[in-house]
Amino acid sequence: MPSNSLDITLFERVIACWICGGTAFVPYHRLRMDLAIYESQDPELARYRDLTLALHRCVSCGFGQPEALPTLPQFFDRMYDQRWSDDWIVSEFRNGAKDLIFKRTLEAVRKSSNGCGAGKPARFLDVGAHVGRLLFLAREQGWQCEGIELNPKTRAYAESVTGLKVHHRNAQQLAGSGERYRVVTLIDVLEHIPRPVELLRTLHALLEEGGCLVVKVPNGRAQHLKETWKSRLVPGYRATLADNLVHVNHFNPRALELALRNAGFDQIRVGQGAPEEIPPVTGFRALIRNRMRPCFLGFYLLESLPSSWVSSLFLHLQAVAIKPGPHTSR
Ligand SMILES: [Zn+2]
Known part of the structure; x- marks a missing residue:
């Protein structure tokens, strides 16, 4: 058409x-x-x-x-009204496929210039908490964790497996109730939400002054480049980027920084986000298979180069941004 x-x-x-x-x-x-x-x-x-x-x-x-x-x-x-099986939900928590992503998320929080890790336990909110794996890992580091998850099955599982509060309210409702957090994370969520600056403004409202937001999204420009070349090199392969509108936002580093700035954030740093691993992620064969994947090879290659040269080639982006307050330096 x-x-x-x-x-x-x-x-x-x-x-x-x-x-x-x-x-x-x-x-x-x-x-x-x-x-x-x-x-x-x-x-x-x-x-x-x-x-x-x-x-x-x-x-x-x-x-x-x-x-x-x-x-x-x-x-x-x-x-997204997906009716996942109980076994699939359990495997999503246990397989560790996103642990590298979550490890880098928590590293970014620790390194945040405004001392997001200071004064623990402080409140930590994961928006789009899915099965609660990031909440589980963040709590091990001493954070006082809560999540938001709108899918009733994964929300119930996340609460039961972590023992933590996982809200069924959306971020806007939570912000309206006056809840405030030192850290908010948004991992592999923002690419799905039309008019993304509106959600970022809501997350800004959910943060304490000086608090930090960590966002991870695919790099739309690099994903398009990868898919275009794959379709040229692999016979019969069709480039897929957002079939059925599963991704509506296709960021590049510049657009992600601008979106955060327009939402009121400051001290914005956009760098490389980690890729997801293919489960199982443990064992020698799994290690070799995951590390041999093109996106993993690219991940480690690009890590070794100055990010300012190659940020447009990152397949995934991770941004850290601060909500300005009276004690934050610009
Ligand atoms: Zn534009």
């Missing part, structure tokens, strides 16, 4: 860049939408089938976003 023939009963065009407000875009990828699998669970959602949609890159800041969003109310909530 060409870009100018969007079905207006299904989609509404996105006019301006969600990060900088720019209105000049370059289309750079066509994603596919096929939600026919939801036919029995949610027939309205299953109308999004046999469709394509363009991803647009903002000329001003380089941010990538879809040319349009679905008009179906609660489209994303309905698409």
Whole structure:
């Protein structure tokens, strides 16, 4: 389906860049939408089938976003209404596939210029806590941890396995109730939320003055480059970037920094985020397999180079940002 023939009963065009407000875009990828699998669970959602949609890159800041969003109310909530099995949820906690990501998250918190680790135990909130693995690891370091998780099954599991409070309220509701935290983490969540600066502003409100936010997202520019080359080199491979709109935000280092600044943050540092490992992640063969994967080789290669040279090539980005306060230096 060409870009100018969007079905207006299904989609509404996105006019301006969600990060900088720019209105000049370059289309750079066509994603596919096929939600026919939801036919029995949610027939309205299953109308999004046999469709394509363009991803647009903002000329001003380089941010990538879809040319349009679905008009179906609660489209994303309905698409993410996944009914995972109990065994899968347990394996998500135990397999350690994201432990490298969480280790770097906690390192970033410790190194934060405003002493986020000082004065423990201080309050730590993981937004999108999933099965509670980061909360479990953060508590081992002395943080007073809580989470937010909207999926009822993973939320219940996270609470039972950690014994910690995992809220079913969204971040805006929690901020409105007056809760404040020294640290907020947002790991592999922001790429899924349209108009991302709004969520970042809410997280800003959830932080104490001088508190820090750690965000991890895929680097949209580098992921596009990787997929483009893979489709050229691997016969029959089709580049996939955001099929079914699983990712709506495609950051580059500059757009991520700008988004955080527009949300009110200061002392922003954007660097390389860690990749996820393929479970199982223990044992000699698993070690060799994971370390031999191209994204892992690239991760360690790029780690050894000055980040300012190569940040646009990072497959994942991690940002640390501070909420300004009377005691923070600019
Ligand atoms: Zn922009």
